[in-house]
Amino acid sequence: MVLASFPDRSWAEEVGPVDGVEPVIWHPAEGLPPAPVEVVVAPYVFDASPLAIVADVPSVRLVQLLTAGYDSALAVLPPEVALANAGGVHDASTAELAVGLALASLRGIPEAVRATAGGRWGEARTRESLADRRVLVVGYGSVGRAVAARFAPFEVRLTAVASRARPGDDLVHRVHGVDELPELLPEAEVVVVVVPLTDATRGLVGEAFLAALPDDALVVNIARGPVADTDALFRHAGRLALALDVTDPEPLPEGHPLLTAPRTLITPHVGGNTTAFRPRAVRFLREQLARVAAGEEPASVVRPGTR
């Protein structure tokens, strides 16, 4: 039997019985677990600091996140423990927000909202369509592919970039390497940033990245705030359009200039926070626990452990 902890009873109940798995209810913020758990399902929060307690629970082999981002968990977990993110769980929700942010920005929805909030009909000037745009997806993992799949029927020209160049798939001819960005950015009209936050991606969307984009290009960030440089974003806001679900710092304090920067649309980090999450997370956990109980390699491991 594999002892697996869930952060509260509702998760254990929704996942239901899994052969070879004994569920335990344990929230890492509550102190040590009531039993020697081997798999820890982390609570669905962005603050991973309570997970540090895992260092004091030698039975733990795998921490399973419910988020796609794993940067903060990586920072607090001991290297012996394997870490898996919720691969695929947030794809639908996050990818659709990327399309929604792009369409809202291109088609003038923020201006229309501000006009109607003042009791006025908006201004009907000619906008850029998403159709015919060159869309560059920077980060081509699970969420990045979901982003590309949703943009595909909009009559766009899709280009994908990952950490290393590789052959393409049914959506793009080839996947470009991140080292090709200097040649790709000057041609991009919509850039969707969907990389994980790592040492290699921190500040990726900085002055050089933004300055390489043509006037009126749109930058959509659904990755993590620190992937972009806030000062550089602010300098280019207006020349470029920005649509950001994540910022640095986050939340932006009241009155922060980026909140009211020109051509800037900001949603409050809601990429994964939808009704799409729970059913997909439950399905993922059921399959993941079944894999572990069967002695198979867990899926979506972002850092292997040594236990």
Added chain:
Amino acid sequence: MVLASFPDRSWAEEVGPVDGVEPVIWHPAEGLPPAPVEVVVAPYVFDASPLAIVADVPSVRLVQLLTAGYDSALAVLPPEVALANAGGVHDASTAELAVGLALASLRGIPEAVRATAGGRWGEARTRESLADRRVLVVGYGSVGRAVAARFAPFEVRLTAVASRARPGDDLVHRVHGVDELPELLPEAEVVVVVVPLTDATRGLVGEAFLAALPDDALVVNIARGPVADTDALFRHAGRLALALDVTDPEPLPEGHPLLTAPRTLITPHVGGNTTAFRPRAVRFLREQLARVAAGEEPASVVRPGTR
């Protein structure tokens, strides 16, 4: 040679030479044409009243609109003259706005815009994803199919309704008839209205239609304002979410209560007004004029003529 009039020189130049077609520059608002034109390319405006002059130009066989809607042209043209709309020209632009309105409304973009306009980070509460929603496309012509194609990769359940039931296509199992709406509406979570405005569709989205929808359903109108009943929309705003690119009257006068109704997003009739229009219109006109010059039936005829 077929004499075809363009409303200004730029259209004639962009379309370029077409075998068997002699271009004439003529704007119907300027009085009688300088030559006996057979095909009239109407100016791209929503007010069709200047087209009434065609009644005094017996050489005209076909009026070619640059809009998808044709209700106002139909009302002023003599029945001898065939009328064609710009079939397909606005599909990409209008369909992408429908998706943009749906995503913006579901994912709380209007609330985020209002928060940031006040210098504040928005409220990150759990929203309905587009994923898993039952999407009902009411009107399954050229634009309706383009709408369905764009919604398809979002993990939705698509249902299509047209004036009459017919077999489905690669997107839907079957196309339901409009008489099936009473059974379909109670199951719908996102309704996209994309019917032409005709006597049969005027007021279609009225009290009975809206009352049949479940709480929190979203109604997206990218058709024509009078397809919906403004008073009924206002009564249901809040119980339902509304995302309207068209209204009745249009524009809504300053201070009209619908502009600030709860859960209501209104864009100022910008469905077709994008950079997608011009290249598609030019391509369409080139093909349409070639057809007419070759003695073939014109495409996208919404009412045949007798000349």
